[in-house]
């Protein structure tokens with residue numbers, strides 16, 4: 001086999017796509033031709049570099065900028081706040097019909113977490129938390145109360161403002 | 165097992181913002197690099213990264229969960245890049261020729277090049293390949309992506325994709341071999 005023939009089929013050879021007989025011919029050539037061997041090595045390194053390059057991170061500032069822009073869109077444009085799982089403190093205040101000041105005052109108690117540098121509350125966690133607080137205060141929560149809370153109705157102030 | 169892309173989109177549409185941030189984390193490198201090498205321009209790739217994810221967030225309610233989120237995402241990226249390239253070509257026709265993003269690097273002969281230099285050499289070689297090969301090779305580099313999926317993104321038959329990728333890889337191999345003449 002000539003070098004040109006081998007080199008033309010080198011990618012197929014490396015990927016194991018050749019007939020066994022053809023692959024053996026190429027192996028025999030490679031055993032005695034340093035030039036073609038070097039090209040096969042270079043192919044492996046080129047493939048490795050491609051994999052590394054496809055996974056390179058964008059610059060950190062760019063990632064931060066996009067995250068900031070995303071937070072704006074996700075919070076202000078959609079989906080409808082009434083159905084959102086992740087709530088801002090303002091939304092929690094609106095949802096519980098409690099002044100935002102009260103929410104901020106009792107923030108240490110609320111099941112909050114941080115998302116891209118902002119304080120957020122998960123709706124399901126909030127509902128669990130309300131239920132726990134109700135239990136702690138009145139033993140067990142009346143079903144009508146829970147229904148009222150879940151439907152976004154008025155919540156007794158003591159649930160959020162009261163401590164222990 | 166990781167949560168599927170479709171499941172994350174569903175959670176996001178139902179109000180879970182964190183699910184969308186997870187999608188962003190999963191695909192920001194792929195989107196950025198695909199745009200970067202399609203355009204040969206890392207700065208405009210940052211704009212594409214932002215535009216794409218904002219547009220995906222806005223159009224999420226209309227997304228059809230058919231298990232092809234990644235293809236859908238990359239087709240959005242590609243269309244944006246093609247529009248920019250089209251505008252460039254129109255502008256360039258009236259002005260001067262383009263300048264490659266990655267300058268040629270010099271390596272001293274008789275010395276094995278280091279990994280960083282090899283990356284630079286591959287970047288440079290890639291930037292000189294035709295657009296078709298560049299875009300296919302970046303997707304190929306993302307190693308969980310099948311030929312079938314790449315064909316779906318690039319909108320060409322699978323055999324065409326294989327040929328483009330084979331030729332591109334061979335071209336890159338020759339280019340880095342030239343930079344490291346006496347590597348083992």
Ligand SMILES: [Zn+2]
Pocket residue numbers: 002003004006029033034035036037
């Ligand atoms: Zn040979």
